[in-house]
Amino acid sequence: MQRLDVFLDGQAAPVGTLSRADDGAVSFRYLRQDLPHPLSLSLPIRDAPFGDVPTRGFFDNLLFENAMRDQVMQKHGIAQTDIVGLLAHLGRDCPGAISVVPEGEGPGKRPGNLETDYTALSAEDLETIMRALRDHRRLPETSDDPSPLAGVQGKLAVTVLPGGQVALPRAGSGAPTTHILKVPRRRDLRLVAQEHALMTIAASLLAHPVAQTKEVGQGDLRGLLVTRFDRSVRGAKVHRIHQEDFCQALSLGPHLKYQRNGTGARQFSARAAGHLLEHCSAPAQARSAFLEGTVVNLLLGNTDNHAKNHSLLYAYDPTGRPQLAPLYDIVPTLIDDQVTHQLSFDIGAAQMADTITARDLERFAQDLGYRSLTAPMRRRLVALTQAVVDRIPEMRGPSHKRLGDGFAEQASALAAALALDLEIPPRDLVVLNRP
Structure with missing residues (x-):
């Protein structure tokens, strides 16, 4: 049995214990019930320990596939699946406001x-x-x-x-x-x-x-x-704000950050995202932000909008409920010829932006928790599409010309789904890599 202490930034005592049994199964147990918020929506505060699946779903996402992980595995003979053994060496400064350290060592993070x-x-x-x-x-x-x-x-x-x-x-x-x-x-x-x-x-x-x-x-x-949006700077003092990505909140391993890699309830989808948004401190605001943010990501050519590129931020709410974190990692994957351009999660039944229909947009809104895609919501999506089209003439030069090509490609698809008659400036075609 190996045990690690789990700390929240600014807390002198551990908030929980991460354990690995002799058979390799892992578990997590809270040591305190008076915390300002849980570590994760997938790990609500309770007396009973959490078993292997939800524990791995959260803590495995703290470990990155990088050179430091490889070095620790080789140096100490630790298996890739041994998340407790890896966090014993790499958990002092993992994502969020938590640190995971050997028992008795004390917190790895401080303001x-x-x-x-x-x-x-x-x-x-x-x-x-x-x-x-x-x-x-x-x-x-x-x-x-x-x-x-x-x-x-x-x-x-x-x-x-x-x-x-x-x-x-x-x-x-x-x-x-x-x-x-x-x-x-x-x-x-x-x-x-x-x-x-x-x-x-x-x-x-x-x-x-x-x-x-x-x-x-x-x-x-x-x-x-x-x-960083998960930091608070007041005067000379810097504090961490706890955050978790959508994979952690849904208890999904990092491989399941794309809907295409999961199955059934074990997948990242618009409906799963809607479930998380319902738990936010301002659900309606979070739902609207996710809907509009998804459409803007698509219009700007980011088809890699996966579960680890969305986060919940635990701050400012006395009930301990999270808020949707600011958008981040908006990159033009559509102009990358070496990756698939399949959407990270389906929009209705559509897996590619150029196959999205009016019905798909309606289903997407319903998956997020709306009764329907209302007329004001549709007008907002029309305005966002028009605004991106208006930017296309500005996209010139070696670094920006292809951005405009991507904008035109995506706006054409969204305009068709919205029954919008837009004059889109002619640009070179973008070659789409389909699954």
């Missing part, structure tokens, strides 16, 4: 002080780190990654100090970061400007918050600095 808990990076240090992320998708050999992150691009969690300097938490401080620095490979350099453009457009169209982004660097060494 930070911008004046004392961070080391500013010089321009040369930052350039060295960005080059390593660009060329090797990891930090230089002499550095330890203080907060490993998932994704195709090289990423590093950093803190931006009040003066604008990029900094890292001091070793052993347990202090939170405030931003994520994403640095693509040299051949994918256009992703920086493209993702920033899509995030900026989405923020201008939606009432729901969108994560803030900023381009950094120059020439062949550029990155995207993303402000």
